Amino acid sequence: MSEVATPRRKSLLEHFSAIKDNRQSCKVMYPLSEVLLLVVCGTMAACDDYDDIVLWGNRHLDFLRRLQPYHFSIPCADWLRVVMNRIGPDLFASCFLAFVAERLPEAVGQIAIDGKTSRRSHDRGRGQAALHLVSAYATTHSLVLGQRAVADKSNEITAIPLLLQELAASGALAGSVVSIDAMGCQSDIAETIVDLGGDYLLATKDNQKTAHAEIQLYFDAAPVDEIDALTEVEKGHGRIETRRHLVSQRVDWMSGRRRYPDEPRFKGLSTIAMVETRIETGAEVRVERRCYISSRILTAKTFAEAARAHWGIENGLHWVLDVQFKEDQSRLRRGHGATNMAMVRHLALNLIRAMPGKQSIKGKRKLEPGIPTT
Secondary structure, three states: OOOOOOOOOOOHHHHHOOOOOOOOHHHOOOOHHHHHHHHHHHHHOOOOOHHHHHHHHHHOHHHHOOOOOOOOOOOOHHHHHHHHHHOOHHHHHHHHHHHHHOOOOOOOOEEEEEEEEOHHHOEHHHOEOOOEEEEEEEOOOOEEEEEEEEOOHHHHHHHHHHHHHHHHHHOOOOOOEEEEOHHHOOHHHHHHHHHOOOEEEEEEOHHHHHHHHHHHHHHHHOOHHHOEEEEEEEEEOOEEEEEEEEEEOOOHHHOOOOOOOOOOOOOOOOEEEEEEEEEEEOOEEEEEEEEEEEOOOOOHHHHHHHHHHHOHHHHHHHHHHHHOOOHHHOOOOOOOHHHHHHHHHHHHHHHHHHOOOOOOHHHHHOOOOOOOOO
């Protein structure tokens, strides 16, 4: 019996070829593929602006010529800036998604969705707000799956459904749990996730005041046999943190006759949950409560793991972009440059993490060229 051949995965350069160059080919000294390869490789190699990328490219021109001709050597920083400002971010994002989709693990697991603002990308003189990017991050595999640029944080609600559609098309959403903070706790977003084959874990807060308050009241008075509980204690840095995770599948009271006419309904609701955190610092004691709803049946243990994993997007993506890639220091403001370079950093981070070896991200960015473009 013959084995089924595994389809060949397209290289990064093949995916980039979908981005059409509108310049007259007879006048082009630096083809788009050469520019994009240079920018991605330079970003991987600890270059945080176009000037650094040009210096790196001139030093490693022999390596780059193994992949592209570079007949006219390396373009200057201003030329890189012009080209990256002009590339349509939607097409660039689709190439990113297609490249990642071919490399997805069989089970993505949990997808955390959260937004991040590039603080120095604003332009007061032009009335331009800072770039805010909503990203999807596979917490188990430390993989950026996709992103959507929005005008500001309040527009995450409109960007998230579009990002979910793209994740579904890539095959990442089916069977996965999508975790979103309180901004994404909307009935339409919950319905979209379920309809596309995923499950949701949504935090409730001020945007769902009724549900948030009622979940707390429920856990204050619920019978013991309706609740699964897990307590975790952490000590260190002069404080004791005790977290009680409470879950219940008694959700019938959240739908139907007890609802207010305008209160949103969440499709597929199966679990309600709460984390009660008690923080003791010397004589000071602070108690915080966070409530969640989910379409997946969760135990206290699986809920605790999922709630904790959601913050992987802060530590594994946002923090890395700020500290290792200096994203908050980037002053790109014109055209599509800020959006496109944010996606380049995401792509570079994925490629760096795919590199063999146990070095840190900082260490791998300092290595000599050996960049996995396939």
